[in-house]
Amino acid sequence: MTEITEVPSPFCGIGTDDLTIRVDGVSLRVIENGCAVNTTAFEQPITDTSARVDGKAVSLEVAIAKAADLLKDTRLPVIGGCATDVNGMRGLLALADRCGAVVDNINFTGARNNFLALQDSGWMNTTLAEVKNRCDFLLVVGTDLEVFAPRFFERYLWNKEAMFLDDTRQRSVIYLGKAPSGAASTSPSGQKAQVFDCAIDDLPEVVAVLRALVKGLPIRAISVCGITVVDLQSIADKFKAAKYGVVTWAAGALAYPQAELTVQTLSEMIKDINDQNTRCSGLPLAGKDGDQTANQVCGWTTGYPARTRFSAGYPEYDPFLNDSNVLLTNGEADALVWVHAFNVKAVPPVTTLPTIVVSRSGMIFAKEPAVFIPVGTPGIDHAGHAYRMDNVVAIRLKKLRDSGLPSTADVLNAIEQALQVR
Amino acid sequence: MLIKLTGGTVYDPASGVDGKLQDIYIQDGRIVKAPTEALQIDKEYDLKGKVVMSGAIDMHTHIGGGKGNIARTLLPEDHRQDPVQRSDITRSGCGHAMPSSFVTGYRYAEMGYTAGFEPAVLPINARQAHMEMADIPILDKGGYVMMGSDDYLLRLLTAKKDQKAINDYVAWTMHSAKAIGVKVVNPGGINAFKFNQRQLDLDEQNAHYGVTPRDILRVLATAVKEIGVSHPLHVHGCNLGVPGNMQTTLDTIQGIGGLPMHLTHIQFHSYGTEGDFKFSSGAAQIAEAVNLNKNITIDVGQILFGQTVTASGDSMRQHANHKHASPNKWVTMDIECDAGCGVVPFKYKDKNFVNALQWAIGLETFLLVDDPWRIFLTTDHPNGAPFTSYPHLIRLLMDRSFRNDVLSTIHPEAQKMTTLASIEREYTLQEIAIMTRAGAAKLIGLKDRGGLSAGNWADITVYTDNNDRQKMFEKPDYVFKDGQLVVVDGKVVSTKWGTTHVVKPDFDPSVEKGLKDYFDRYLTMKLGNFKISDDEITEDGRGSITVHPLSS
Numbered sequence: 001m002t003e004i005t006e007v008p009s010p011f012c013g014i015g016t017d018d019l020t021i022r023v024d025g026v027s028l029r030v031i032e033n034g035c036a037v038n039t040t041a042f043e044q045p046i047t048d049t050s051a052r053v054d055g056k057a058v059s060l061e062v063a064i065a066k067a068a069d070l071l072k073d074t075r076l077p078v079i080g081g082c083a084t085d086v087n088g089m090r091g092l093l094a095l096a097d098r099c100g101a102v103v104d105n106i107n108f109t110g111a112r113n114n115f116l117a118l119q120d121s122g123w124m125n126t127t128l129a130e131v132k133n134r135c136d137f138l139l140v141v142g143t144d145l146e147v148f149a150p151r152f153f154e155r156y157l158w159n160k161e162a163m164f165l166d167d168t169r170q171r172s173v174i175y176l177g178k179a180p181s182g183a184a185s186t187s188p189s190g191q192k193a194q195v196f197d198c199a200i201d202d203l204p205e206v207v208a209v210l211r212a213l214v215k216g217l218p219i220r221a222i223s224v225c226g227i228t229v230v231d232l233q234s235i236a237d238k239f240k241a242a243k244y245g246v247v248t249w250a251a252g253a254l255a256y257p258q259a260e261l262t263v264q265t266l267s268e269m270i271k272d273i274n275d276q277n278t279r280c281s282g283l284p285l286a287g288k289d290g291d292q293t294a295n296q297v298c299g300w301t302t303g304y305p306a307r308t309r310f311s312a313g314y315p316e317y318d319p320f321l322n323d324s325n326v327l328l329t330n331g332e333a334d335a336l337v338w339v340h341a342f343n344v345k346a347v348p349p350v351t352t353l354p355t356i357v358v359s360r361s362g363m364i365f366a367k368e369p370a371v372f373i374p375v376g377t378p379g380i381d382h383a384g385h386a387y388r389m390d391n392v393v394a395i396r397l398k399k400l401r402d403s404g405l406p407s408t409a410d411v412l413n414a415i416e417q418a419l420q421v422r
Numbered sequence: 423m424l425i426k427l428t429g430g431t432v433y434d435p436a437s438g439v440d441g442k443l444q445d446i447y448i449q450d451g452r453i454v455k456a457p458t459e460a461l462q463i464d465k466e467y468d469l470k471g472k473v474v475m476s477g478a479i480d481m482h483t484h485i486g487g488g489k490g491n492i493a494r495t496l497l498p499e500d501h502r503q504d505p506v507q508r509s510d511i512t513r514s515g516c517g518h519a520m521p522s523s524f525v526t527g528y529r530y531a532e533m534g535y536t537a538g539f540e541p542a543v544l545p546i547n548a549r550q551a552h553m554e555m556a557d558i559p560i561l562d563k564g565g566y567v568m569m570g571s572d573d574y575l576l577r578l579l580t581a582k583k584d585q586k587a588i589n590d591y592v593a594w595t596m597h598s599a600k601a602i603g604v605k606v607v608n609p610g611g612i613n614a615f616k617f618n619q620r621q622l623d624l625d626e627q628n629a630h631y632g633v634t635p636r637d638i639l640r641v642l643a644t645a646v647k648e649i650g651v652s653h654p655l656h657v658h659g660c661n662l663g664v665p666g667n668m669q670t671t672l673d674t675i676q677g678i679g680g681l682p683m684h685l686t687h688i689q690f691h692s693y694g695t696e697g698d699f700k701f702s703s704g705a706a707q708i709a710e711a712v713n714l715n716k717n718i719t720i721d722v723g724q725i726l727f728g729q730t731v732t733a734s735g736d737s738m739r740q741h742a743n744h745k746h747a748s749p750n751k752w753v754t755m756d757i758e759c760d761a762g763c764g765v766v767p768f769k770y771k772d773k774n775f776v777n778a779l780q781w782a783i784g785l786e787t788f789l790l791v792d793d794p795w796r797i798f799l800t801t802d803h804p805n806g807a808p809f810t811s812y813p814h815l816i817r818l819l820m821d822r823s824f825r826n827d828v829l830s831t832i833h834p835e836a837q838k839m840t841t842l843a844s845i846e847r848e849y850t851l852q853e854i855a856i857m858t859r860a861g862a863a864k865l866i867g868l869k870d871r872g873g874l875s876a877g878n879w880a881d882i883t884v885y886t887d888n889n890d891r892q893k894m895f896e897k898p899d900y901v902f903k904d905g906q907l908v909v910v911d912g913k914v915v916s917t918k919w920g921t922t923h924v925v926k927p928d929f930d931p932s933v934e935k936g937l938k939d940y941f942d943r944y945l946t947m948k949l950g951n952f953k954i955s956d957d958e959i960t961e962d963g964r965g966s967i968t969v970h971p972l973s974s
Contacts, residue, residue, distance in 0.1 A: 017951045
């Protein structure tokens, strides 16, 4: 039995790297600094140790040969999930390039709200250490932050000391569009976050008025979707009075049509504030299920985020047409490869197409896939790299135990090699 | 396997060879002496009438790191203009302004380049820089780690820590980030922007720390020299793009007091305020100062007309420049109490007065600096133009009539504001070989690269001599990387993986005491998780690390 300290997590997205984990054979216990997200994810036991073809246990070699066999004559295979580490994504993209597949990260439909705004007008963003040391006013838009990342407030807002704030307890927090489910946002001195609640799909209107107020435009209405204009004006005033305001949102939480316009309005509002003699930055929340990792590696390998197809022999990005669910539903795809090394609950969509699953040990299927290959989890079974939410920081994941499970990269590279020699 | 390159005309400035007929022998990846006994030649290439140089080295090109990937993500429409098909031996991707990593490697190699150095590696983003560069085939690579706006350094300066403390921190950071040089970008300015300062002149104080850019340049240039790093402090100065910044640059040269210093993309820092448009060329004054001050080296950062994207660590200046964004979208980031970045797409137009004069200022600089060992050929890829425009740039330097033809097409007021038409100089092949090979290897401190004498790694480019220098340099007959034939007739025929060049200067291990406390209190990562280990680069079996000697 050993204890490993300073363990980084690929699960929570905020790059916590202070976990202490007790390793007993292949079983793990988080004994320090766990949270609702990380503890479950680290402690998930290994159940499957063997690959299967049509439900029967086979050797890894047989499963890889079968996977290659299923892919060799496909015209438009879809690689979904795309939830793994940097090396796993490298292998995944090499395989996609070889067999002309569509690559689609599991969280892309949410992340698309950010990408469409970024690719249309850009943004001014920040990272976690800047928040920790500078942020004096945080606006949380449409997101239950402590459910998304349970330790966000403890680590990045209520930290004991900050380089550029005299008293971190004096920071103010406002929730717009969604109330927090707990009290993590209450400061250590007992100051509660202000909450201006509205229906989630009213946010476009509310945010548009907030931006107008930031720009000093006259608003005739008294209230917007249940929030008074006076309250919205108070938010605008707080930004102008703050030295370093921060706006945060989870793109996937803005679950209504054309939510990219909300992200764009927020991002343009942040630019406006920076033109009014103070600083302000955005902080998009993400980093789950390897989403930032998938988009980063796909970004440098193809030029595009991880909803890209290779069927023409070169990468083509389309945030709508390359949606794997659409391709499966419309009958355009002819095989599914599902890659998810992090979360056993992230099961593949049910389809009648030949399905190859390369996933974390312990995944339970509604329909047994043609090929199932359990792989190790990055940061538990093998070393690796993963991006946290702010995209700049790649964390070095540790190997905690010897499970004998192959890595995603091992498996996908082997399938790619098998296709190459045919 | 013994390979013989027979009868080529060799330009090898590292050995003082200027256009001499010479045979070259390659064995086990290296250039070897002519065998004294009759050994069997396994493969011979007849290079009669061909021009032979070592593989070219781009000493300043943004090929790895977060801001480049932001630039890629920002510009899907640019990629769609230049899709790149996969082949049996090459991966698919995209080209033009900010190519995908694989295409970056192929296209550099197809122009005869065998190494590229990323000049802006943020310590906190160094993993990404190395991971991206690990996916660039064929090329060797390396990075200059960016310092000077990091809060830790500014705290050391405010606390009046001695030079030894600075030296230890710089050396430790180079180890952690796996760097071969140190760069400073808008010294302290990226940090000042976070405190809402919108400009920072050489002697202007950071509002929080009271430290000036001049202080930062001095301590970092001293540190780089004292810890024995060959490559001088690599400086992106204050006031990038600001009319009148020529004076800042001249003051920066004087202010460094004779310490070795490399001023990068100096074209963007050579502007005067004369003329009807209050924008003029300062190239003559800058070139004169460079000629006089032998401690100074420069690269140009030539702009060439067309669409590109600017990706810089200089969040302060990029924010100010966003009003020129074309298309109109842009990104800035404040990053981890470490640095920042700004990404602004640009379309340089020959009929725009400022752009046209920027073009002329870069060329004036090339032509007015006397010593080709102290000036380097760059476009600051992709900021001035994509690296694929180098053959065109070489023609502009080597062919006066071509240069004057292009000059006659740019904005007429810009033509009046440049002395370019009167400059007769044409670069020679040997001078091009110095700027892009021997000089670059010497400047970076690369052992056994950039030359063709025995003992060097066999990075070799073979061209067909052609008076149209653009045609000549865009399509080499052969390129060898570590002795392997990778390009024939300007097309990749095989691929391999290059090495990562680093230096490992000594530091006092007690430096980690202060750093650990700082990381635990203020940063978001444990010190032990921050440091990049060698195996992160080598463990996949493709990467390797080459440690270069320190200067004495």
